[in-house]
Each structure stands twice: as C-alpha cells, then as structure tokens.
Amino acid sequence: MSNRNVREEKPEAAESAAQAVDQMLDSRSVPSRSPWQIMLRKLRRNRVAMLGLYVLAGLYLAAIFAGFLAPYQYDNADHDAPFHPPMLTRLHVFDEQGNFHRPFVYGIKPEDLQLKTFSEDKTKSYPLRFFVRGDDYHILWLVHSDIHLFGVDAPGRIFLFGADKVGQDLCSRLLYGAQVSLSIGIVGIFISTLIGMLIGGIAGYFGGAVDFVLMRVVEVLLALPSLYFILIMRQTLGTAFSSTQVYLIMVLILAFIGWASEARVIRGMVLSIKEHEYIVAARALGYGNMRIIIRHILPNTLSFVIVTATLSVPFYILSEVALSFLGVGIQEPEASWGNMLRDANNVRFLTDFPWVLMPGFFILCAVMAWNFLGDGLRDAADPRTLN
Amino acid sequence: MKIFLLRRLLAAVPLLIVVTFLASAMLTLSPGSFLDEARMQPNISPEFIARMERVYHLNSNNIFERYWYWLWPALHGDLGNSYASQAPVSSLIGERVVNTLLLTGSALIFSWLLAIPFGVFAAVYRNRWADKLSGFISYFGLSIPSVFFSLLAILFAAKTGLFPVGGIHDQANWDDMNSGQRFADTLWHLVLPTVVLGTIGMAQYMRQMRSEMIETLSQDFIRTARAKGLSWRRVVFRHALGNAINPLVTLFGFSLATLLSGALLTEFVFAWPGLGTLIYDSLIKKDEPMVMAAVAMLTLMLVVGNLLADILLAIIDPRIRLE
Numbered sequence: 249m250s251n252r253n254v255r256e257e258k259p260e261a262a263e264s265a266a267q268a269v270d271q272m273l274d275s276r277s278v279p280s281r282s283p284w285q286i287m288l289r290k291l292r293r294n295r296v297a298m299l300g301l302y303v304l305a306g307l308y309l310a311a312i313f314a315g316f317l318a319p320y321q322y323d324n325a326d327h328d329a330p331f332h333p334p335m336l337t338r339l340h341v342f343d344e345q346g347n348f349h350r351p352f353v354y355g356i357k358p359e360d361l362q363l364k365t366f367s368e369d370k371t372k373s374y375p376l377r378f379f380v381r382g383d384d385y386h387i388l389w390l391v392h393s394d395i396h397l398f399g400v401d402a403p404g405r406i407f408l409f410g411a412d413k414v415g416q417d418l419c420s421r422l423l424y425g426a427q428v429s430l431s432i433g434i435v436g437i438f439i440s441t442l443i444g445m446l447i448g449g450i451a452g453y454f455g456g457a458v459d460f461v462l463m464r465v466v467e468v469l470l471a472l473p474s475l476y477f478i479l480i481m482r483q484t485l486g487t488a489f490s491s492t493q494v495y496l497i498m499v500l501i502l503a504f505i506g507w508a509s510e511a512r513v514i515r516g517m518v519l520s521i522k523e524h525e526y527i528v529a530a531r532a533l534g535y536g537n538m539r540i541i542i543r544h545i546l547p548n549t550l551s552f553v554i555v556t557a558t559l560s561v562p563f564y565i566l567s568e569v570a571l572s573f574l575g576v577g578i579q580e581p582e583a584s585w586g587n588m589l590r591d592a593n594n595v596r597f598l599t600d601f602p603w604v605l606m607p608g609f610f611i612l613c614a615v616m617a618w619n620f621l622g623d624g625l626r627d628a629a630d631p632r633t634l635n
Numbered sequence: 636m637k638i639f640l641l642r643r644l645l646a647a648v649p650l651l652i653v654v655t656f657l658a659s660a661m662l663t664l665s666p667g668s669f670l671d672e673a674r675m676q677p678n679i680s681p682e683f684i685a686r687m688e689r690v691y692h693l694n695s696n697n698i699f700e701r702y703w704y705w706l707w708p709a710l711h712g713d714l715g716n717s718y719a720s721q722a723p724v725s726s727l728i729g730e731r732v733v734n735t736l737l738l739t740g741s742a743l744i745f746s747w748l749l750a751i752p753f754g755v756f757a758a759v760y761r762n763r764w765a766d767k768l769s770g771f772i773s774y775f776g777l778s779i780p781s782v783f784f785s786l787l788a789i790l791f792a793a794k795t796g797l798f799p800v801g802g803i804h805d806q807a808n809w810d811d812m813n814s815g816q817r818f819a820d821t822l823w824h825l826v827l828p829t830v831v832l833g834t835i836g837m838a839q840y841m842r843q844m845r846s847e848m849i850e851t852l853s854q855d856f857i858r859t860a861r862a863k864g865l866s867w868r869r870v871v872f873r874h875a876l877g878n879a880i881n882p883l884v885t886l887f888g889f890s891l892a893t894l895l896s897g898a899l900l901t902e903f904v905f906a907w908p909g910l911g912t913l914i915y916d917s918l919i920k921k922d923e924p925m926v927m928a929a930v931a932m933l934t935l936m937l938v939v940g941n942l943l944a945d946i947l948l949a950i951i952d953p954r955i956r957l958e
Contacts, residue, residue: 475896483918484661573782592786595800599793608783616778
C-alpha cells in the first residue's frame with residue numbers, strides 16, 4: 249500500500265519556485281497562504297484529481313440516496329424474470345402504430361424458461377413515471393419514505409441494467425451495494441488510520457523496547473499475504489452473523505491488517521518531529537507524554553496521513569469485493585458489489601447474461617477515482633511542486 | 636555470502652513460527668470442526684470419529700497444545716494427513732505449490748517484460764502521448780479488481796474460443812497426450828491467468844521504473860555520457876537503465892505478498908489448482924492439517940522470494956555486498 253511513493257523530480261519546479269519568490273519580493277500585495285490553502289489550490293488545478301473527486305462525490309451521493317434513486321428495494325425479486333436483459337435499450341417512445349408517447353416499456357413475456365430468454369409483451373405498456381410510490385426505504389436512518397425517482401406501475405417491471413439470477417433489479421442492487429462497498433473503504437481507513445497514528449506515535453516517541461516490539465509486530469503484519477489471513481480470520485469468527493455484524497467484522501479485520509504500513513511511516517516522521525524545540529518546550533512545561541504525542545506531534549503528520557489514507561482506500565474496497573465474491577463477506581439477499589459479481593462466476597451465466605459484470609465497472613470507477621484523488625493530493629502536499 | 640544467507644534464513648524462523656501459530660490458533664478458535672459434518676453422515680462410523688479425535692487431539696481447545704501437536708511432527712517432516720481425503724498432506728501439496736509457482740512466476744516475468752520498456756519509454760518521452768498512455772495503463776492496472784479482470788478474460792475466452800475458460804489442462808485428453816503436447820496445453824491454459832495477474836502487478840513496476848528513470852536521466856553522468864558523443868539509445872539502455880533498475884528489484888520483494896494475494900482470486904476464478912484454491916477449499920471444509928501446511932508453504936515462499944530479491948540486487952548492483 250505504501251510502496252507507491254513515487255519520487256518525481258521536476259526541474260521546472262525549481263524555476264517556477266524562483267519566479268514565485270521574485271514575484272513575492274516585487275510586490276508585497278500577494279496574500280500569504282497557509283500550507284493547507286496552498287495544498288487546496290494545487291489540488292484544484294489538477295484536473296485528473298478533480299475528476300476523481302467529482303466521480304467520488306457522485307458515487308457516494310448515489311449510495312446515500314440509494315433508496316430514492318433505486319426503483320426497487322435490493323431484495324425485491326420478480327421470480328418470473330431471472331436474468332432479464334437490460335431495458336435501457338428497450339425504453340420506447342413510439343408505440344406499434346408509430347404514435348409518439350412519453351417513454352414507456354412493454355410487459356415481460358417469458359419465451360424459454362430454460363434458456364431464460366424474454367420478449368416484449370406488446371399488448372401491455374407501462375409508461376415511465378417519476379416520483380412514484382413503491383418500496384419503503386430509509387435515507388441515513390433519518391428520512392423514511394416510499395417515493396422513488398422513477399418507476400413503472402405495478403404489474404410492469406423496469407430493469408434498467410437487467411436482472412440477476414432470482415429476478416432482482418441490478419440497478420437497484422448496484423445502488424444499495426454501493427452503500428456497503430463504498431462505505432467500507434471510509435470506515436475501514438478511519439479506524440486503521442487512528443490505530444496507525446497512535447501506534448506509530450507511541451513507537452516513535454518512546455523508542456527503545458516499546459519501539460522494537462511494536463515494529464516487529466508491524467513487520468509480521470506487512471509480511472503476511474493479507475488476503476489469506478483475512479480469509480482465515482473471517483472463518484475463525486464463523487458464519488452465524490447478521491449482515492450488519494458481518495460488515496463490522498470485515499471492517500475490523502481489514503483495519504487490523506491495514507494499520508501496519510501507516511504506523512511504520514508515522515513512526516519515522518515522529519522520530520524526526522520529536523527532536524524539535526517545541527516538543528522540548530512542551531516537555532519542559534510538564535505536559536504528559538500522551539498529550540504531547542496526540543496534541544503536538546501527530547497533527548504535524550496530518551497532511552501525509554491524509555495522502556496515504558486516500559491511497560489506501562482501494563485496498564478496503566477491493567478486499568470487501570474479494571471477500572464477498574469468495575462467499576465469506578456480505579451474504580445474499582443483501583447487496584454488495586462483491587457478492588453481485590458471484591453470479592458471473594459461471595461461464596454460462598457470464599456469456600449469456602454479460603450484464604452481471606456491471607458491478608465490476610463500478611468498482612473499477614470507484615477505485616480509479618480514489619487513486620486519481622490520492623495521487624493529486626500527494627502532488628499537492630509535496631512542497632517541492634509549485635504551480 | 637554464506638553467513639548472510641544463514642542469518643536471513645534464521646531470521647525467517649520466528650516469522651514462520653508466528654504465522655503458523657496465528658493460523659493454528661485461529662483455526663482452533665473457529666466454531667465447528669471437520670468432525671461436526673462427519674458426525675452428521677450415517678456412513679461414517681463413531682469409531683472413526685473417536686479415532687480422529689484421539690489422533691488429532693481435536694478435543695483440546697488449548698491453542699498452545701494444539702499448535703504443539705501440529706508443530707512437533709511438522710518439525711520431523713510429518714505434516715499430518717488431510718482430514719478430507721485421509722492422504723498425507725505432503726503428497727497433496729507438492730503439485731499445488733508447483734502450480735502456484737508456475738502462475739506467479741510467469742505473471743512476474745510478464746509484468747517485468749512489459750513494465751521495463753513501458754516505464755523507460757514513459758520517462759524518455761515524458762509528458763508526451765506515450766507517457767500519458769502508459770500512465771493510463773498503470774492506473775488501469777492499479778485499479779481493476781482482479782476478480783473483475785479475470786471474469787472479463789473468461790468472457791473473452793468463452794466468446795472467442797481462443798483460450799480455455801479455466802483449469803490447468805485439458806481434463807478429457809490429458810491421458811492421451813505426450814509430454815510435448817502436455818507442455819503446450821499447460822502453456823495455453825496459462826496465458827489468460829498470467830495476463831490478468833501480470834497486468835495488475837505491472838502497474839506498480841511501471842510507475843517505479845518511470846520515476847527512477849526520470850531521476851536517473853537528470854543526473855550529471857548521463858550528460859557526461861551524452862557529451863562523450865554516445866548515442867541517446869546507448870545512454871538510455873546501458874547507462875541509465877542499469878542504475879534505475881535497482882529499486883525495482885527491491886520492490887519485487889515487497890510486492891510478493893500482494894502477488895500471492897492476487898493469485899488467490901485469479902486461481903479461484905480460473906479454477907487453477909494452486910495453493911490459493913487449496914487454502915480456500917480446505918478452510919471451507921475445515922481441513923486443518925491442509926490449511927496449516929499451505930499457510931506454512933506460502934510463508935516459506937514469501938521468505939525465499941524476499942531472499943532471492945536481495946541476492947538479485949547484490950548481483951545487479953556492485954555497490955551492495957552481502958555480509
């Protein structure tokens with residue numbers, strides 16, 4: 249995770265630095281900026297990083313408002329329409345006679361139940377309606393409602409991205425799955441960063457035997473092939489859990505593995521920070537060790553922590569996907585991007601119903617966006633680059 | 636050199652002990668055992684179950700005791716019998732280790748063969764389209780979930796029929812093939828898993844190669860070499876590449892764990908009979924001796940891989956002495 253600290257020398261950086269200093273000397277009118285403001289400014293100028301930021305904002309907003317955006321609840325299945333193809337291409341505006349209508353879909357007529365092929369039942373048409381009433385949902389445990397952004401009237405069904413093997417709407421499950429798959433990255437990184445900062449801080453500050461023991465633990469954790477150990481730990485805890493518990497277990501296991509790389513680098517930074525005069529001053533004032541570590545040392549590592557945390561989020565997202573795909577993560581009927589991909593682990597399903605691969609594209613987008621943002625933040629936090 | 640090797644191998648012993656102890660403790664603490672399922676089946680006699688309990692000390696829930704009962708015979712070269720198949724673990728695991736080595740080895744070669752030229756070109760043609768393209772490829776390789784990439788590869792194989800959709804060799808005709816055909820068949824099955832695993836690994840190497848190369852090319856000895864009148868190509872490939880490649884070898888040691896983790900998913904999707912699928916299946920069946928042996932082998936592979944990286948670095952870089 250942390251071995252991607254690509255060093256980039258920028259010859260033009262030195263030049264522009266010199267220019268910047270000249271400008272400052274010429275006109276005193278240039279307002280002074282805090283390091284955080286400089287970082288933010290540099291980030292805003294990085295188009296790729298901002299693209300990542302916007303994509304992430306969109307994905308996370310969609311996950312939060314999944315209940316409203318999704319036409320159905322994640323476990324609302326139409327058992328007569330397993331693997332129904334996507335209806336995106338079957339949204340019509342002209343009827344049989346060529347008359348113009350608002351967008352509508354036809355009813356579903358099963359053709360062959362064995363091969364799971366369907367045709368359109370042209371005798372029934374269901375117009376696409378907005379703000380329709382449907383399944384109950386909650387938004388962030390606060391808002392309770394049954395109004396959905398779009399949908400069709402009752403006997404009709406709309407499968408924008410197709411249906412899965414029991415006839416659940418893929419579009420709805422993608423939105424609900426985003427809640428699990430995307431939030432696990434944020435929650436996991438939050439916990440492991442806290443642990444990593446604390447342990448790294450303690451190891452670096454106290455040194456000696458404490459440092460030695462903690463760093464050996466870190467080395468063992470870094471040497472493990474993480475996925476195998478996550479798998480074994482997951483098996484240790486058994487399978488008799490609700491999906492909320494499984495979620496928490498996964499987050500804790502991932503955080504337990506993930507804090508090590510963070511702790512090692514924080515320790516290195518603390519080793520140099522603790523030699524500064526202001527730490528000596530804090531000690532002379534009689535502050536406690538933990539107060540010095542938490543209030544005076546760790547805040548100075550924050551810009552670095554934010555960068556590595558951003559770059560580590562994909563590890564959590566991909567691990568959740570892997571665990572759920574292997575069948576030891578989030579269980580059906582609950583949706584996660586990983587367990588949705590399980591449908592694709594069957595050559596016939598994969599070739600006949602390729603839309604089951606849809607969650608993969610979303611995972612790719614989310615992870616790529618986090619990487620873009622993380623690289624952008626790293627460049628922005630690097631004082632050697634100026635623009 | 637000998638002392639270095641000895642010291643490194645000795646340093647690996649605590650790691651092996653910690654890792655196997657952790658695995659053993661977690662398996663002991665996990666609810667249920669292999670016998671729970673066996674008891675359900677009418678065709679398995681109670682005597683057999685009682686014997687299993689006695690031989691493997693399955694009654695004990697003391698993690699230290701259980702670990703000792705695994706460790707002591709293991710130190711004498713006896714890894715126990717698989718619960719599920721009752722065959723000695725050592726006879727089952729060898730082939731799996733070879734298969735995983737085959738897959739990870741070819742994936743490594745694939746990623747190095749692509750990463751070095753791409754990284755060099757990206758550095759030489761910095762900020763031009765070649766750089767941007769390779770930057771995009773590296774983002775793609777870093778971001779694509781190996782599960783998804785494997786599934787895409789299988790979809791490609793199934794739609795075009797150019798490659799097999801999984802497995803390590805053609806089950807139906809394997810017995811009729813001569814050794815040449817068997818070799819070709821295995822290679823043919825190896826292509827897609829290698830591409831998947833190799834592309835994911837390539838991204839890291841390529842980024843590292845690019846940034847090292849950029850740094851090296853900006854140094855004085857490169858300007859000197861150019862000033863002597865050497866051709867640009869000779870400078871890049873003889874003078875700069877040799878200096879820029881060292882950190883890549885170090886990275887190889889670090890990325891082994893990631894590679895083996897990625898191999899688990901690739902093996903799972905491609906039904907590749909390697910260590911990853913073995914651990915997964917044995918975990919599901921709670922076949923403890925099998926899991927323990929596989930975890931020990933995996934850790935051993937990591938340790939040896941890291942050692943190889945160090946030795947390789949010493950061979951490439953004359954400034955490093957192994958003492």
